[in-house]
Amino acid sequence: MELKDCIALRNQEFKGNSQNDAHEFLSECLLGLKDIGHTLQMGDVSYQCPVDTLLSFQLQHIRSCRSCGVESRREEISTYLSLQMVAQGTVQNSLELYFNESEVEYRCEQCGGQVSSLRCSFYTLPQVLILHLKRFCPFTLTKSMAPLQLETELQIKQRTEDIAGRCGESPQVPAPSAGSGCCPAAPSVLEGASSSEASSITQELEAGTEREKVEGGSSTYSLMSVLSHIGTNTDCGHYTSDCAEEGGLWLSLNDEEVSPTTQEAVLRERASTAYMLFYTRK
Ligand SMILES: [Zn+2]
Structure with a gap:
């Protein structure tokens, strides 16, 4: 409750007992941690902000x-990905959809061409990857209860080419519209978006700034926590959380109630309620 009160000092929306969105709350927590981190760093340069060291990653958007x-x-620096759900799909499918190449109308300054392709990839990878599932539609305030197959492991690909020397020669890539991910929704995609895009910790980097060379390849991430929303729409419901403990044990946290569970039970029981997923890099 003290933590919640602290966040409410930053954002009045979280005051009292009104219904709120867990993803927005977490975003506010991370923004708060980052702000405090900057203050602490001024007093002690050895302080490392956990948001920076554990959660932040860089995405690169390329328009051709x-x-x-x-x-x-x-x-772009971010601390989570907001994923559209793929009908009958898996988490990995949603990730692939996010990184699918899409087509945009854009007038090329070099040749006057009208069409560009837009693609996005991980430039750096975080230690802990937070995935937010777009179950809520901000327009209809409805919620998708569609099941998503939760995987215990994800293979996350990082970009493979080193393009450091070729940046900053052409105009900036337009930012994808809020909630769109990197591509427009395919017909098979269940629509839905959180209204919290604006509160995400994103920061655009200037093109042409010096960057570290990124080694390509893929990394394995293991599921460590599932946050579920139990309820039928945005106005009502209840959040619970399931977390991996050491030794393969899992705990189910429901307000003050903490009970043992198993990974199998979490995968089975949370497929239709999972709202945020936390994966840790192996
Ligand atoms: Zn062109």
């Missing part, structure tokens, strides 16, 4: 002209 191939890039 379909006519002449000229590319422009934009980097």
